[in-house]
Amino acid sequence: MGKLLDVSKAYISMLEKNKNSRSGKPIAPSTAIFKSVANLYNISLDDLLKQLDDEQPITLDVNVIDNGINFSKRVGVQIPILGSVIAGTPISAIEDILGYEEITLELASTGTFFCLKVKGNSMEPRLFEDDIIVVKQQPDIESGDVAVVLVNGDEATVKQIKKADNGITLIGYNVAVYPPTFYSNEDIINLPVTIIGKVIELRRPF
Incomplete structure (x- = not known):
């Protein structure tokens, strides 16, 4: 329907x-x-x-x-705010829904979207804990994009991605909390390291 x-x-x-x-x-x-x-x-x-x-x-x-x-x-189209994203669980099946945000029909027509509540302070000062980000679900992104990533099947993390021929680096803007971490192409396959989607918007109440 x-x-x-x-x-x-x-x-x-x-x-x-x-x-x-x-x-x-x-x-x-x-x-x-x-x-x-x-x-x-x-x-x-x-x-x-x-x-x-x-x-x-x-x-x-x-x-x-x-x-x-x-x-x-x-x-507008209502999309869920998720408290967490776990490996192997389709976004549509996640029951940890904290609420909903609205996006335009025009944006919704371009793909599948969800929101995620930021945890921790590894992305400060750009993203703060409890910020709501709008994510477009996709398996790949451009180098320099901020993405939602799963490492070793753990709960999703939000990091900037830098690509290289031999792997990717996950970058948290708050390096005191999260120093840049490199994953080789072998790590990406074996751990695995999985890109869930691209962060396209920040929703933060004034």
């Missing part, structure tokens, strides 16, 4: 529970979502709205009107 509506499974879960996982308040889908659901089940929007509870909140859109209702504003 998430794929058909172009939203995340996490957002579908919130719709089913009628609860925003961050605020604890009832979820307020947009009119665009209601129209998409009605189309999915081949019923009219009017029939779908008649089935709603009288207190169901609805987010109205504000740009182009279609038969009295605006459907032009696109809904």
Whole structure:
């Protein structure tokens, strides 16, 4: 259903529970979502709205009107904030979910995304403990990128990656806590060292 509506499974879960996982308040889908659901089940929007509870909140859109209702504003996609990422566990199957962040549909259409809560201070002063980072899930990155990496099957760590012909170096900006660590091509295979995704955004409350 998430794929058909172009939203995340996490957002579908919130719709089913009628609860925003961050605020604890009832979820307020947009009119665009209601129209998409009605189309999915081949019923009219009017029939779908008649089935709603009288207190169901609805987010109205504000740009182009279609038969009295605006459907032009696109809904963001909710992605999970994970407390940890462990080797061998698909991101979609991880149950250690601390909450959700929203990304645009345009960004969500480019791949699979999740958020991770930063632990420790090895990346200070760029990243601090409890910061939320948005990660695009991918098995490789460019040299110089900041990535989420698994070493020896342990919990994921966030480090800058420097590539070389004979291996990679994981760099923590706080070298007093985490000096640069080199892993040879053999280490990458045998330990293993696995890139989970690229850090593309930092979410930090003011």
